[in-house]
Amino acid sequence: MAQQTQQQQPTTEQREITQKEPIAAIATPIGEGGIAVIRVSGKNTIERVNRAFTGTDLNQEKSHTVHFGKIVNKKGEVVDEVLATLFHSPRSYTGEETVEISCHGGVLVTQAVLEAVLALGIRSAEPGEFTQRAFLNGKMELSQAEAVADLIHAKSQKAMDAAHQQLEGRLGEHIKKFRQQIIDATAMVELELDFIEEDVEFANKEQLKELLLALDAEIDRLLDTYETGRLVKHGVRTVFIGQPNVGKSTLLNTLVGKDRAIVTDIAGTTRDTIDVDWSYDGLLFKLTDTAGLRETEDLVEAEGVKRSQKAFEDADLVVYLKDLSRKGTPEERKEIGTFQKKAGDTPFLLIGTKNDIALEVEDERMAYDLKISALEGEKIEELKKLMKQRALENKDYDTSSLLVTSSRHREALLNAQEDVQSAIQALEQGMTGDFLSIDLRAALKELGTITGEITNEDVLDSIFSRFCIGK
Incomplete structure (x- = not known):
């Protein structure tokens, strides 16, 4: 836990590296793979790991060297063949003595190696504790530590x-x-x-x-x-709205390249909002397919319509879809106008769908931004570019600048x-x-x-709790 409370932190030059109790955690994703890495850091880490390591004497080896050997448990049984990478203080991620143990990937073998390490009197690391120690030891600023989690x-x-x-x-x-x-x-x-x-x-x-x-x-x-930074970091919340069966789910599936939403000819198929992450030209879009907007006595569908309204209110980009194969009604035109007005400063696109089977008679009262056919892939690339353009309208999207x-x-x-x-x-x-x-x-x-020149414990706990264990 952080001990600094509302006081100025010493500089890296002024600060002596604090060697806390040793901690350990699996630093790679759990699952089957070629290798897994277990990170150990803290006071007397090398000496402790050496007790379970057969091969060279790690206590005698230089920093930033890699050594082949075996990890044995307390019974003297070989757990796995490993590579041990040594980092002497302060030349490590945390600034403390650190050993990174590379073992064979796999849930059971990785866990067995970790348990053999923990049996040496080393405790399990908390989420973000390695990076928190790096910050407290002056290896990075707080804004840089937060960037690790963002990365x-x-x-x-x-x-x-x-x-x-x-x-x-x-x-x-x-x-x-x-x-x-x-x-x-x-x-x-x-x-x-x-x-x-x-x-x-x-x-x-x-x-x-x-x-x-x-x-x-x-x-x-x-x-x-900040507004551009927020969209870059969290994604553009993009909502597809419109009458039932206008092609919202088909368009979502077309953009993400897989059948994420169920598509049928039955109006009201989508009865809840469906959220999908989709990246285009380096920018993340958080697409939301919504229930068709209509009055209904079906309680489940009515709740879906209610959630559609909420998704609209929270959106960074609104895409209203109008079925070109159906004749527009005064009620629908009024609804489109209402949504455009409610959108306010939020970018709003009016997209005509099913252009491959569109009615021959053009409705000149509708000012479409684009006409597409998601099923046939017609004008989909143009739509992608238009979505990005509108989402970042009046925003400086040069991420080379701060x-x-x-x-x-x-x-x-x-x-x-x-x-x-x-x-x-x-x-x-x-x-x-x-x-x-x-x-x-x-x-x-x-x-x-x-x-981080000035911090308090609650802020640090909040920041580092977002990290995964092992980082």
Whole structure:
């Protein structure tokens, strides 16, 4: 568990690596495979693992070397032939002594090797505990530690790119630059307070105001990237809506390339929302097939319609499907207009379906964005491009530039910006330096929570609980 509570963390240079009790966990997915890796880290890890390792004496070997041998249990029975990779402190992921044991893949053999290791007085690791130790030992900033989890859970190329960007420390570099500017300003203001009786002025108020205004603008630019960052990280929530039997399920199956939703000619076949992840051109779409919109006395279908409405309200992209093989009615046209109005700023596409059997008479009152035939694959590529284009409309989708992807980081930036703006207001109103100092220190604290200079135990527990065991 983290021991730092509302205090500034020491720098990597100032901090001595903390060697905690040794922990172990399987670091690779459970199942059949060529190899599995068991990670062990903590105080006297190499000496302890060596007790169950037959082959070379691991205690005598150098860091970053690999050794062939066997793991034996307490009864002296051979559990498996393995490779043991040694990492001496502080040259390891956690900063502690670490051994990574590569054994044959398979549920039973991997578990047997882990049990032999745990029998040496080593405890099972908690979720994210290895990465938490890496953070606490100064091997990475908190924003980089969070990026590890984002990288593991990434479901699209762009999400991976954004996670790598955070892992490289680019956000941390920006935040440190912001904090240093505020620290310099705070130092001048507080030095002035120390000499208040001598009426000495150290801080140039106009320069200080210009610095804070520039900082406010920089934070604003970062915050503007959050909406794009959210879509990159979590995916575009895309809902297919429309009357029953207009081809919503057929389109979903066509996009994902498999029969994920049941398709029949019977109206009302889809009676609940169906969610499917689909990636296109590096961007994740979370597709939702909904129950057809109609009045029904069927309780199950009625609940499906209710859930369709909720999916519409939460969507980042709305795709309304209109069957071109059926003549449009005034009621349907009114319904489309109502949904367009309710969508507000949410991108809305009106797509004509079943174009391969469309009526010859064109309904000129309907302004379709595209006409397709999911069954025949007609205009599907055009639809994919259109969906991405509309989803990212008015958003900077260049993931080579810095993106804020975490709601926690966004909240901290918003709070810091509020404090900076309060300091600007205090300057404009000619308030004394003690009020100004309070605002500047509050901004420092908020920015520090992003990189981990300032943390509390509850925040750390929340962050690292999202990790898998073994990372």
